[in-house]
Amino acid sequence: MPLRRRWWLLALSVALAAAGALSGYLVIAAADERAEVLVAARDVAWGTRLTDADLTTAMLTPDAAVPMIPAAERSRVVGQTAMAALPSGSVLAPGYLAEQPVPGPGELLVGLRGEPGALPARGLRAGDLVEVVPVAETSPGASSAEVSTSEAGFQARVTGVGAPDAQGAVTVDVVVAATMEERAAIAAAGQVVFVLVGPEG
Numbered sequence: 001m002p003l004r005r006r007w008w009l010l011a012l013s014v015a016l017a018a019a020g021a022l023s024g025y026l027v028i029a030a031a032d033e034r035a036e037v038l039v040a041a042r043d044v045a046w047g048t049r050l051t052d053a054d055l056t057t058a059m060l061t062p063d064a065a066v067p068m069i070p071a072a073e074r075s076r077v078v079g080q081t082a083m084a085a086l087p088s089g090s091v092l093a094p095g096y097l098a099e100q101p102v103p104g105p106g107e108l109l110v111g112l113r114g115e116p117g118a119l120p121a122r123g124l125r126a127g128d129l130v131e132v133v134p135v136a137e138t139s140p141g142a143s144s145a146e147v148s149t150s151e152a153g154f155q156a157r158v159t160g161v162g163a164p165d166a167q168g169a170v171t172v173d174v175v176v177a178a179t180m181e182e183r184a185a186i187a188a189a190g191q192v193v194f195v196l197v198g199p200e201g
Contacts, residue, residue, distance in 0.1 A: 033062070034059045034060060035059070035062050035068070036057050036058070036072075037058060037069060037070060037071060037092070038056075038068075038069045038070070038073070038074060038077060038092040039055075039089055039090060039091050039092060040054060040055070040056075040086040040087065040088055040092065041054055041056035042054060043087055043088050044082050045082070045085060045126040045127075046084060046126040046127035046159065047082065047083075047102040047126055047127075047159040047160070048081070049079060049080070049101055050077060050078055050080055050081070050082060051078060052078050055074055055077065055078070057071040058091075066091065068091055069092045069093065069094060077097065080097040080098060081097065081099070081100060081102055082097065083096055083097060084127065085126065085127055102175060103175045107175050107178060108175070108181055108184060109159065109173060109174075109175055110156070110173070110174055110175075110184045110187075111171045111172070111173050111174075112132065112172050112173075112187055112188055112192055112194075113169055113172075113188075113192070114161075114169060114171070114194060115167075115168075116167070116168040118192065118193045119170070119172070124158050124161050125158065125161070126160055126161075127158065128157070128196060129158075129196075129197040130155070130156055130157075130158060130174070130196055131153050131154070131194075131197055132154055132156050132187055132194060132195075133192060133195060134153065134183075134190055134191065135190070135191050135193055152183065154176060154183050154187075155197065157176075158172060158173070159173045159175055
């Protein structure tokens with residue numbers, strides 16, 4: 001083989017080896033940039049106090065647009081309250097958690113009976129904001145058109161919905177401001193309608 005060709009092949013081999021080494025370095029460098037962060041180990045409902053079993057970790061590349069909680073802060077996160085529904089595998093962010101339990105300071109937890117037809121067809125979920133509207137008691141045989149509102153309604157945050165009883169009614173746990181204690185007590189003793197409130201525009 002001519003000497004010139006051997007030198008050309010040698011140069012090509014050196015270039016390929018250098019390219020391979022560079023790509024390997026870039027892969028290792030990218031892996032080194034990943035950080036161990038906290039993620040939800042299972043579905044966590046809004047208002048749940050986190051336990052260690054609710055948490056796991058994942059290696060992810062930090063992103064300034066996506067706040068993450070380092071795995072080293074796991075012990076601090078345990079005991080905090082989820083302020084949003086956290087699907088399994090979702091990355092935990094500081095804005096999703098709060099120190100105070102549910103109900104928090106200045107709040108009350110109230111169970112309200114939801115009769116069939118008193119809830120939206122899609123049901124209610126933890127975290128939903130609702131308007132609770134008490135309705136006047138009706139005499140037997142009265143039509144639904146005769147049902148009227150009694151006391152003023154109030155807003156509440158749903159924390160959970162129980163299983164239907166034999167009549168199809170469910171207990172809806174809601175958090176209300178302590179200033180709404182009297183209205184909430186009246187609602188708990190009577191019939192109410194739950195109106196789902198959309199996000200503020």
